[in-house]
Amino acid sequence: MISYAIPMTGNPEIQERSAARGAGQHQKTSLRRGRIFTKELCGMNTKKKCMLAVGLAFGMSLCAAVQPAPFVSSAAAHFMTSAEEHEIGRAAAERFEEKNDVAMDDDLITIQQRLIASNPEYLNWNDGVHKRWLEPMKMYHSDQPNAFMLPGGYGYMADSMVNFMDTYQNDGYLNKNRMRPLNKTNIYNTSAVAFVMAHEFGHWAGKDHLESYDKQYGLNIISNILGALGGSVSAMTARQIGINLVDTLWERKMSLSQEMGADEWGLQFLENVPEYSTGGALIKFDRFLRLEEIRYPDGKFPKNYRNPHPGTEKRFDRAMDYIRKTSNNRVMVLSSELYIDGQRIPVYGREDIVKRERVFYLAGQIAAAIKYDMFHERCVRFVPVAQSPVADDPDRHNEGYLVVVNDDRTMSKFLDKFRYDTSRSFEENMAVTMYANGDMETLGSIVDAMNLYDAKNHGK
Ligand SMILES: [Zn+2]
Numbered sequence: 409m410i411s412y413a414i415p416m417t418g419n420p421e422i423q424e425r426s427a428a429r430g431a432g433q434h435q436k437t438s439l440r441r442g443r444i445f446t447k448e449l450c451g452m453n454t455k456k457k458c459m460l461a462v463g464l465a466f467g468m469s470l471c472a473a474v475q476p477a478p479f480v481s482s483a484a485a486h487f488m489t490s491a492e493e494h495e496i497g498r499a500a501a502e503r504f505e506e507k508n509d510v511a512m513d514d515d516l517i518t519i520q521q522r523l524i525a526s527n528p529e530y531l532n533w534n535d536g537v538h539k540r541w542l543e544p545m546k547m548y549h550s551d552q553p554n555a556f557m558l559p560g561g562y563g564y565m566a567d568s569m570v571n572f573m574d575t576y577q578n579d580g581y582l583n584k585n586r587m588r589p590l591n592k593t594n595i596y597n598t599s600a601v602a603f604v605m606a607h608e609f610g611h612w613a614g615k616d617h618l619e620s621y622d623k624q625y626g627l628n629i630i631s632n633i634l635g636a637l638g639g640s641v642s643a644m645t646a647r648q649i650g651i652n653l654v655d656t657l658w659e660r661k662m663s664l665s666q667e668m669g670a671d672e673w674g675l676q677f678l679e680n681v682p683e684y685s686t687g688g689a690l691i692k693f694d695r696f697l698r699l700e701e702i703r704y705p706d707g708k709f710p711k712n713y714r715n716p717h718p719g720t721e722k723r724f725d726r727a728m729d730y731i732r733k734t735s736n737n738r739v740m741v742l743s744s745e746l747y748i749d750g751q752r753i754p755v756y757g758r759e760d761i762v763k764r765e766r767v768f769y770l771a772g773q774i775a776a777a778i779k780y781d782m783f784h785e786r787c788v789r790f791v792p793v794a795q796s797p798v799a800d801d802p803d804r805h806n807e808g809y810l811v812v813v814n815d816d817r818t819m820s821k822f823l824d825k826f827r828y829d830t831s832r833s834f835e836e837n838m839a840v841t842m843y844a845n846g847d848m849e850t851l852g853s854i855v856d857a858m859n860l861y862d863a864k865n866h867g868k
Contacts, residue, residue, distance in 0.1 A: 500651070531677070550568055773822060
């Protein structure tokens with residue numbers, strides 16, 4: 409959680425204009441066009457009541473299996489069961505939604521679908537098979553760019569977080585006049601939002617809240633006593649804990665190791681999605697570094713500054729380290745330049761992505777391709793976005809993805825998106841397709857880097 413709001417763009421003229429526009433289309437809170445928040449939707453209350461009734465039919469059980477979490481050490485076993493977790497989470501979610509403007513967001517659901525589909529061992533919906541599941545992550549209105557999980561798989565992301573990542577410029581300001589929508593071919597900002605979500609799912613997968621809530625609320629004691637009496641946490645108790653949780657949520661602190669663990673989970677989740685880059689983490693942290701510079705130019709945070717996450721710079725460095733290590737030290741980023749095996753790869757900014765962030769995206773994807781032995785010319789395909797099975801857009805004919813596929817065709821990674829119209833000749837593209845010149849230079853240099861390394865190492 410970050411306790412400060414994102415400033416609007418530094419240009420006062422633009423700021424004024426967007427403020428005026430915001431006032432004109434004031435839909436209570438909707439920062440993003442077309443989104444309807446709960447309080448504007450009277451129909452949702454009935455649905456909510458139905459869900460509550462269904463939820464109350466759930467029996468409580470004290471025999472849920474506790475599986476070890478790979479990244480987060482869980483020396484102290486927790487005693488909260490899946491049913492208790494869900495009960496408490498549902499009460500907390502209801503409390504949160506009473507106090508905030510909350511909306512279902514199709515774009516967030518799409519990202520969640522991609523993360524779950526690509527990480528079936530770790531993430532799941534309520535499929536009737538698993539005892540724990542993720543509820544659809546919802547969006548809430550707040551000027552503070554946060555995201556968080558409640559117990560029971562209830563996740564929330566602030567609209568300002570999404571808007572901050574969707575803003576084209578990366579100077580720490582939010583500029584509503586130049587936003588990129590999520591999903592489709594916008595793989596860069598989507599990777600950044602996906603990282604925020606994946607980090608939160610990391611807390612869920614690592615069962616971090618179970619541990620910390622156990623400690624905070626003494627749930628193990630409660631359920632032990634009730635367990636001894638042959639019962640479980642009553643609906644009343646669960647409700648009380650849930651409400652308490654939301655009312656004191658902003659005071660809660662995850663431990664440092666839980667946060668590091670969640671970042672690590674998040675990076676791994678992204679790595680498994682073909683079109684999401686671990687560079688999304690770099691994009692996110694880099695933007696927050698700019699934001700912190702604006703807010704606290706002397707680098708000193710106020711005494712009451714509450715941020716449960718380890719320093720943004722440290723998190724950026726750790727994500728960069730992850731990318732370097734997964735690439736066997738072959739991928740490096742030095743002052744916004746991409747290097748493969750010590751060779752600089754020319755990368756250019758485009759109307760949909762600034763250079764620095766495109767470098768981050770490429771670095772993450774190339775590192776993953778190396779890790780899974782797909783960084784060879786024989787693995788390369790060029791897929792027009794209109795024909796891509798994911799991150800597609802039937803209306804775009806001048807773009808394609810450079811995709812690598814492993815030899816047994818079980819895995820793929822999108823190295824980047826390039827401007828090139830496959831219905832035209834190369835010469836025509838160079839003459840008429842905007843950005844194709846620079847993009848083909850980048851693409852050529854990447855394939856050269858593959859071949860140079862493989863020639864030296866006999867394709868191993
Ligand atoms: Zn966290």
